[in-house]
Amino acid sequence: MRKDTAIEDLLRPGGALSVYLPGYEYRQEQERVCLAIEEALSTGRHCLVEAGTGVGKSLAYLLPAARAIQQGYTVCVSTYTLNLQAQLVQKDIPLVQTLLPEAGIKPAVLKGRGNYLCLQDLEVAEQSLFGYNDPLMQRLKEWASKTATGDRADLDFAFPAWADVAANVDTCRHQECRLYDRCFYYAMRTAAAAANLLVVNHALLLSDLIVRQTEPGASLIPHYDIAILDEAHRLEDAATSAFGIEVNNARIHHFLDRVAHIRGINPDKARIEATKKVCEKLFATFPRGSGEYAFEDVLNPASEEQLHELAGEVLLGLQAIVQELTAHAKEAEVDTVRELLEGLARRGSRLREEMEQLIFGNDPNYIQWAECNSASQDGQNLPRRSQRQAHTTLHYSPVIVADILKKALWSNVKSCVLTSATLADTTGFTYVRSRLGLEGAAVEHIEGSPFDYARNAILYVPRHLPSPKDIP
Template structure:
């Protein structure tokens, strides 16, 4: 018997409802072996396996015995909360010793006491905060972490931006608040932890910052790993927004208000150089507009270097950066004077950002840095942006994972309920993480899908490519029938905002059930409203296809309106497809279909979250029947009972177990 098996035997004494699951122990043994042998591991563990305990127990043992930090990375806050509040305390009980665990968050999640003091002293808060300041100050006085997620009062987004930490402008050890800084006290706890819980974005930012955010670690578990490669690629993205550059320049010198860093420096030269750069900014992005085809609705690839303004904006920014660096020599971050420290930090931050922008512009003019994809996004009308945003990122995040992260680790464990495609094939995910030398394991869900879930696959829905109007009518008809059948308790999930808005306007006047739109309320508020309302129906897009965990009778139906393929004109997908074609590959088969399979499995997974959940998953896309890949997509899903006729669905739904009444327990 392995050590982890011995620990699981203790669980039944600590947790009366615990049932030993062979799949959970198999996974735990695999994780233990991977850590002991310094190997990498890919584990698909179906919903209900209990994968968090299966990796936490061996991770805790490894951390305690090796006196090291094991990092656990997740995508969702809900899973982080579960780990820190429920699972890790249980692991401590099982092992008979404290497992020190901390949640690490990005710097902007922590209140900066210096910035807060400046805002309160200078009165630079908006009128919306007047009646809330006392409660905010009371919370800061009593909080141990200063994390904004723990504050349950009101604070406007503008206020948060003014009082939370900025890495670029932090005085660090030179700050008078350093010894009681929320962020640095938390970082000290990170160093002493056995298990450090992070989210994918922070882990990716840590890698992109040359490993400067988190403590050193050699072992890592990436849970909810299906999206990690995409998050990692995004962390290395460069964005050039004319509006953001303008804000940065105005922070240095605002000629209309006579304010900014230049005013504090009393430097006419820096003010003049900033004005000059602002003029060149407008001219440069005007030239960019002339080089790009008109497209107000979506991203467009940039396939060849842009002429832009021939480098005039770069030159103006280089001159400004040089002047800022010369000015920086007059100030010291180690000064006893707070104002001098702040000016030194602001000069360092501003010059650094100016340099990064100049380098980004150079990239778009030369495209001389390895394999990258370049594109432009349309102006953001909400922020009244005038010009397109320029973006570039590495073409292959798997190269970053293999060449940057892997050499610094001994063992990486990747796990999720949805890593495989058809028939347990893990090759797509293995490709996405750079074909690391790794072992793999598939652990099936123990849930009785055949008894508890129905998969409704109607055959009479018009293909949207043949008639968008007929397709919308068919969708509306079936959605209305389905939500009435289950008396609400439904998610209706879309792949586009446009389609959601069209269908919800049709449905609302035809039902008395509470209809909630993610697009109107935002994801968090929409979810909370769904949980609070009886028999509600939530219309959602991408964020509700995955990561949402609602157990019990509250959610009885998940309606998937369309197969979740990526838009073929997505710049990164398009570039990856071209590279694959050059090597003789098939982009649809090797990229688009595996991606859609993974997301479809995630969408299905919203319904059955425990062994007593029941209900219907409906897939209202005719391509399941008309395309050759339809069978493979359906076969990749859990083995729910399949139904194609409406009358049969009504009958089968009436026969589902009713666990809340005691039936079938």
């Protein structure tokens, strides 16, 4: 890749940026970060950059990224938060497109499946869950007929049962879906295939790595040559969560409730109730109000044996329910009923597999741990009633993600840029590199904040507010 000094000219006083950006102030720190990243991209190395608040990191990596795109590479920018994603899409990327039109940037934002309305599940939910005259359902249908994206972010009212109508891996029939031609999720993916600047979040980036590792030829996001990970200090946590498994009592209850209330079939309610009760006993094995702890810290040999027995019963209950759903699906004559039953059977199967791995898994790199009295991520996607029940979440998480990232990410891209305001410690990047498995030659750069905190900042301690501990 050719080293192009034009980037410096864009940033410097009197450059194009000062013309297009009202109130622009030149910052040497931003130029140095920009040049460090450009050096890494042009030499095919990875890059770690810590840049303090106010440096202008986004522009500092988007400008060299634009040059790489101009050379024919596809760049994937990943953030941890939606706020930063929105800033990139609404402000920074359009600015770089204006500054460097010759780069031919074609951006696309990709979100996880669960953000998009599934038209098949909408029909299924209307017939099996809500009834045709439900006012909320009517409102959602009206929105579905008008929205261009099907993206939940564009929904201007709350739909508490979004999890029942969102695209998901269990109920999706892919190309076999009768609504595939109108599918919002696949339309987004088709549009992204033509893009050369992909914007994703860490969760989707990591889910894509898992799919690529487990299903050769499959992916959730298109191929990219260069990855830029902003808010990279959150990468290890995001990877621990993505490469692990979590099951909470709300998720199991939600599934069982859903099966119990399917219209048109008469599921074995006694079995569903019995499975629910055993689940409650299983989750009650873990002391409430104890925060986060490893299984081994609270279980003794007797309670561990009891946990295994209860888990065995839950697995048998789920297996029988899945078999019953599959049998009903084979007999179903109406498309939507069959789709619902098959989708629920797949969901139950996955729940069973995850539960088995979580309780009986013995990978030495994984830890079993519990998190009590806090709503989990899954709980946030469930109906409000289920969220209240999300008191206990069981996890099976990798202790070290370094090897997984090394194999799945660092070795598969030409360059990877990690940046954050807090990435280094007193040893520089040694610690973070070891945690993330990022070995070998890399450009490293640390830049402080251009803000004069000593003169311009004030520390305010509100003494009149109650302590967070006192808020019920």
